[in-house]
Amino acid sequence: MGRFSMLEWPVLRQFRSGDYLGRGPAVESARTRNLTSRNETADRVVQSVCPYCAVGCGQRVYVKDEKVIQIEGDTDSPVSRGRLCPKGSASEQLVNAPGRQYQVLYRAPKSTEWQHLDRDTAIEMIAQRFVESRRNGWQERDDKGRLLRRTMGIASLGGATLDNEENYLIKKLFTAAGAIQIENQARI
Incomplete structure (x- = not known):
């Protein structure tokens, strides 16, 4: 100086x-x-959508050396017009968090240790448990002989981070599986 x-x-x-x-x-x-703005050094700008809720605020993701360096509101977005809530503004921390997990972790019942699973094994475990719970909770008829064809063994609680199309598909999947306990956090 x-x-x-x-x-x-x-x-x-x-x-x-x-x-x-x-x-x-x-x-x-x-x-x-x-x-100077830290965004001036970015190699490219990618348009994206905030992952936190179903509003769908537009984001501009600034990338340098294939690493996200900043995320800001997209002024061209008709939904948010460049504005982001506190969670959306902090979404760069979600991407670059040092504790972010990149592998599936599984803790067996009564175990104190986590183990890594490959994705296909984890999906297979979930599918098997889903089918088994559906089968164990299946109700074909009630006490008076009326047709039910439902299961009380599975339920769905959706979240507001999913958009309408995703919630629609989840509703269709669980209805087709015979579940009647289908709810969404946005409605509660």
Whole structure:
């Protein structure tokens, strides 16, 4: 940092430059003039949608060296017009969190240790448990002999992070499986 000069005092700069109200470059320090946006160094900008709720706010994802460096609201989005809620504004932390898991973790019943599973094994385990629960909770008829064809062994509680199309497909899947306990967090 250079030596301080009284001529660089903001009030004197205001009067010397004619910026009497102090609303122009006279009140900028040399450090402020040299600042640049961290987004200027981005290699590319990718348009995306916020993952947190079903509103679908538009985001601009700034990428440098194949790493997300910043996420901001997309001003071209008709939904959010460049605005993001606090969670959407912090979604860069979701992407770059040091504790983010990239593998499926499984903890067996009564175990104290987590183990890594490949994705296909995890999906197969879920499918088997789904079918078994459906079978064990199946009700063909009630006490009076009326046809039910339903299961009380499975239920669905959807979340607002899913969009309408995803919730529609989940509703169709669980209805086809015979579940009647289908709810969504957005409706509760």
